[in-house]
Amino acid sequence: DTAVSQTPKYLVTQMGNDKSIKCEQNLGHDTMYWYKQDSKKFLKIMFSYNNKELIINETVPNRFSPKSPDKAHLNLHINSLELGDSAVYFCASSLLGDQPQHFGDGTRLSIL
Amino acid sequence: DQQVKQNSPSLSVQEGRISILNCDYTNSMFDYFLWYKKYPAEGPTFLISISSIKDKNEDGRFTVFLNKSAKHLSLHIVPSQPGDSAVYFCADSRKNLANTGNQFYFGTGTSLTVIP
Numbered sequence: 057d058t059a060v061s062q063t064p065k066y067l068v069t070q071m072g073n074d075k076s077i078k079c080e081q082n083l084g085h086d087t088m089y090w091y092k093q094d095s096k097k098f099l100k101i102m103f104s105y106n107n108k109e110l111i112i113n114e115t116v117p118n119r120f121s122p123k124s125p126d127k128a129h130l131n132l133h134i135n136s137l138e139l140g141d142s143a144v145y146f147c148a149s150s151l152l153g154d155q156p157q158h159f160g161d162g163t164r165l166s167i168l
Numbered sequence: 169d170q171q172v173k174q175n176s177p178s179l180s181v182q183e184g185r186i187s188i189l190n191c192d193y194t195n196s197m198f199d200y201f202l203w204y205k206k207y208p209a210e211g212p213t214f215l216i217s218i219s220s221i222k223d224k225n226e227d228g229r230f231t232v233f234l235n236k237s238a239k240h241l242s243l244h245i246v247p248s249q250p251g252d253s254a255v256y257f258c259a260d261s262r263k264n265l266a267n268t269g270n271q272f273y274f275g276t277g278t279s280l281t282v283i284p
Contacts, residue, residue: 060211087269098170099212099257099274111269146211153269154261156202159211 059083062147062160069137070168077132077163079147087111088130089148089157090122099146105130106153142167171195172260174275182283187245189278191258194239198260200270203232203243206255206277215256216243248282255279 062079069075081088089112090102104112108124119135134141144164148157173192181187189203199220204212218225218232218241225232231244241258255277264271 091274097255097276099276101272104269106269111266112264112271148211154200156214156217157212157272158214159204161209161211 060147060149060158060160062145062163064163065161066164066166068166068168071137071139073137074133074135075137075165076134077145077147077165079130079132079160081128081147081149081158083149083151083158085149085151085158086127087150087153087155088124088127089150090130090132091146091148091159093144093146093162095143103130103132104153111153137165137167139167141165170276171273172258172275174256174258174278176278177276178279178281180281180283181248183250184247187243187248187252187280187282189243189245189256189258189280191241191243191275192239193241193260193273195260195262195273196236196239197262198273199263200261201232201234201241202259202261202272203230204257204259204274205252206257212257245280248280250282250284253280253282 060081087106089104093099103122105124121133123131144162147160150157202217203215206212257277258275
């Protein structure tokens with residue numbers, strides 16, 4: 057039983073396309089996150105949701121739109137993909153916003 | 169604006185010896201510090217944490233030390249085992265400016281290889 061699962065694991069697509077990454081957690085956690093790990097291995101927070109409400113929104117282009125239909129799901133939709141969006145995207149969850157996070161295994165996004 | 173730095177990208181240690189991983193931070197507002205371990209093709213896994221009111225926390229073979237005056241955090245693994253070979257990330261946390269949640273800042277990781 058995977059605690060935090062994200063799909064797909066790999067995503068290869070053309071520049072300009074729109075794509076979504078899904079994330080689900082079965083831990084009963086209240087807070088969910090999206091992180092981006094770039095080519096320099098720098099893991100940077102993008103968004104944080106608590107009980108379906110956005111609480112952290114870092115300086116991320118508005119082509120990225122998170123959607124939380126319920127507190128167990130936080131999906132990431134990306135419009136008009138650019139070469140610089142190539143990265144590994146990690147979803148995570150925590151019981152509360154100040155607790156250690158449980159991470160998914162990442163989605164490797166490659167833009168051609 | 170890298171607020172958390174792990175200056176050693178890699179470290180090799182003989183099995184049975186001590187591994188010491190280091191992390192420096194710039195923001196004195198950080199009040200909670202964590203270490204994560206990451207295997208290839210997997211997400212980071214929480215290892216150990218320390219609050220800013222402490223200077224040491226121990227869990228089995230893993231000990232984290234916090235030196236607030238030097239803004240320095242270290243993870244000691246003793247004895248090191250081959251299964252400890254992974255990338256280790258330190259992360260620091262503080263309330264965000266809007267006080268609506270915690271902001272976590274991660275280092276770029278140190279790849280540890282434990283040689284049998």
